[in-house]
Amino acid sequence: LDYQHVQVPFEITLWIMLASLAKIGFHLYNKLPSVVPESCLLIFVGLIMGGIIYGLNDRSPPVMDSDIFFLYLLPPIVLDAGYFMPSRPFFENIGTILLYAVVGTIWNVFGIGFSLYGICQVKAFRLQDVSLLHNLLFGSLIAAVDPVAVLAVFEEIHVNEKLHILVFGESLLNDAVTVVLYKLFRSFCEMPTIKSVDVFAGIGKFFVVGLGGVLVGLSFGLTAAFTTRFTKDTRVIEPLFVFLYSYLSYLTAEMFHLSGIVAIISCAMGMKRYVEANISLKSHTTVKYFMKMWSSVSDTLIFIFLGVSTIGENHEWNWPYICFTLIFCLIWRALGVLVLTFFVNRFHVNTITSKDQFIIAYGGLRGAICFSLVFLLPDFHRKKLFIAATTVVILFTVFVQGMTIRPLVDLLAVKRKRESAPTVGEQIHIRFLDHLLAGIEDISGHWGQYYWKDKLEYFNSKYLQKILLREYDQPKSSIVLLYEKLERKHAIELAEAGQLGHGPPHPSLLHFGFLCSNDRTVTADQKLEDTLSPEVLNNMKEILARNLYRIRRTGPAYNRHTLPGESEPTEHAQELLILRHKNL
């Protein structure tokens, strides 16, 4: 037995296997995931695993390595989030999202930091040795809302699109702020004296870290799009470039101490439309599928590891500090949302209701990012206290808030996501209004979002598309594409319902066999049509059609763990019955 030789890949494979099997296990009992969010179940599995490891080895189970988390587990999730980000609501609410992400996070950091420092001054709690800087450092890591946790919960409760993008967008973009504040306070902790220059440098860094991330991401994204121009003869490695360039953008940003999350999101959003146009349909399915798969596995692993890492002896328990941390996290988040929304609502016609505000505040879940950051802290004598407080805050938000948010959404009757997709009429009207508003803004000299959107679209079609798209000479109107898609769908439906045989096959079809001689099935079709008379063929088709049905795959618009086209088998069964009924 030579275990050492294969240990690393073997254990990684086993962990992934455990995560995947756990996921299958939950879904075998349909009732479980509808009550408890998957993230809670996974943490629970992790806790049990941790307990087993602890019991067997009699020492703390291995903690999730922060490097592994930031370098390998986080990027797939963020890439998936960025690639499937609904860009219209995102850019429509970008101002509000940035306000929440930047000002809101700073508000939380300082609020939590200073009030915890106040608690530390109470002598009875025996916490006087925790300095203000350490409290602020702790505040900077505990304040940030976690995209992984938010996604895991919000994708299950189906709130309206605006509310979803506000919480989710904030959780993604606050990374720039968190990175800056966390690194700033950490370096302050190690400095003997802090000059005012350092503080101003810190403020300047916000812009560098955020905008630098966007810049790195966009440049890699456009390079990716440019590369896929040339993959016509090597279709099989096309999907790879999407992953490689996104990952490189993340790593490069991290290397220069910029925000990796912001970089990978800009990369994904920047490349998406060009890559989709360049690569083949199958490559695109693979890209989408693999992104979903990868992020799903990463997310599962993160929650399981969170559970495993909770068990062990690296906690220092101090009731007052831990309780007050939790209370302050909730209070400052609520206050922040209230105050910021007050300003946002003054400048917007479409206001954020108080119900929405409650859900935004309540949806501020903490997760694995805080957890990894707290382990990355430099060693000092109260680190274990911080670890314990972070663990409690994460478990509280994920378990209590995560499990109660769905009943609360039902109770408050928060506006839900519209179930039906917009009709063609609505889509045309939306586009018409966009053009109209861009025109109005242009005439009135107001450089608003429609003006910029129009300019960007012009720049895109004038320059970018020519450089980045392979077949630029054939731009297809989206209405033509839609028609094409409908026609194909219609045809497949006809074939499946067995109604294709009503008209005789067109003679030109007989040439298909010769032209696609490489293709086995078409050749066979050809042979069949050569040897059988049309009547016999029609009869055969009809008889077979009544007993044939392949379930068509259609599904809801956006869900993190499924690709479009994977659900509602009952509807199809119903449809099938109706069709059979009509036929007979």
Added chain:
Amino acid sequence: LDYQHVQVPFEITLWIMLASLAKIGFHLYNKLPSVVPESCLLIFVGLIMGGIIYGLNDRSPPVMDSDIFFLYLLPPIVLDAGYFMPSRPFFENIGTILLYAVVGTIWNVFGIGFSLYGICQVKAFRLQDVSLLHNLLFGSLIAAVDPVAVLAVFEEIHVNEKLHILVFGESLLNDAVTVVLYKLFRSFCEMPTIKSVDVFAGIGKFFVVGLGGVLVGLSFGLTAAFTTRFTKDTRVIEPLFVFLYSYLSYLTAEMFHLSGIVAIISCAMGMKRYVEANISLKSHTTVKYFMKMWSSVSDTLIFIFLGVSTIGENHEWNWPYICFTLIFCLIWRALGVLVLTFFVNRFHVNTITSKDQFIIAYGGLRGAICFSLVFLLPDFHRKKLFIAATTVVILFTVFVQGMTIRPLVDLLAVKRKRESAPTVGEQIHIRFLDHLLAGIEDISGHWGQYYWKDKLEYFNSKYLQKILLREYDQPKSSIVLLYEKLERKHAIELAEAGQLGHGPPHPSLLHFGFLCSNDRTVTADQKLEDTLSPEVLNNMKEILARNLYRIRRTGPAYNRHTLPGESEPTEHAQELLILRHKNL
């Protein structure tokens, strides 16, 4: 700048990126890959890269780590090979393949080992310090034909299926022999005295290593099939199981010193039919696509690394030894093939022609496996000589034989792969003959391959399918499946040719919109049909159809670097023209 933090993933990503870009680069100039095999070009890129690294750092570039090769680069290629292995020709020729793989490899090992030992006795060559055991050890690593190199060359020359499977199957299955002999001689080298018991134990190990690999692989493969029974609600992680279980089978086999290659091939071949039936169509596309992508990247990386590792100072040059190694490799391979084929032809009606024999002997390419094994040798004073000899043999076989085999195949007019797929009639006859022969064998009491195949099929449908397939209660005849596929294809073709609109849409279609209300396009279809009269709709369809064409994707049957359905755009253009002509 914090490079250290991201170094490992960054460099890995960059290497993969280099490999992928190199691949794209070759295919930009269509003439290049048709003359020089891709593997040669990649080694050449590697040589240049190695030269640059050597020039800049003034020391040997990093060598391909044997662990990385065996644990991460080899499995994807073998998995791909196993998963897409044409099982019928493989099992039809299994006897011949095993003979070549086992007896042929042993023949080569001892032939090369003893004759090199003879060369070492010549005083003028100054090689007397290389013992017989070391020569045999060297023979065991240099004798084995390499699957990666063979695949890379043979997929481009399109020889007939039997010839292809003979060389390729041998290269895969000789792994068990190589593992045993290599480990045996290596342990003999470290032993003070060798007893006859050890030699017999070595012979017994052949069966353990080979059959053990098959057993490990099959058990993991069937577990994988069983697992995919339960993935109906977690479609997105379905493809993962195919990869996880195959990889686990490889690692487990390696852990127990069994043949990992044999294990992963049995795993892939064992699970394929059940997994395909259980998982969704999109999952299956992803599995196939990702396997191709992964193996393609691995294979590219291996050849680039081969090139990079060649540059450096770990070579000891000894003209006689290196030249004689090369000569003996060629001679013993040719002799082995001649002798073995003589016996094979005596027992078969369908003999292997002398042209085929020449190609089998000439196609015995050496590759990265030899290279990794030679670096794994225990340190002794002549290791560098062995490295140099191995490098020369690999470069000679890949460059000289790899580049000349295509012209030779043309020159000798070796029977090629049939271009067209078998017709339905042929398929039905083949199946009929199978049943007939199984019956004859059963009556005559001869337990031949048809008898066993029939028994296996019975066992499969009686027990295995019931356990491993999700929807066993609806077994579909393959002729029904074929019809279904034809009907769909026909429908799409009709739609693309714009001939679907000739008949009025059936009233039952109007119900589709209500039933699939989640799906944007169908709803839109519904809306369109509600508001427009059938005549207007038909007119619209016809007008649009003349200007619409989406290229259908069809392609040749098996190619390692492309998935079915990715080629021949010219044919489609032709077809398009014909269709338009007919319409106008």
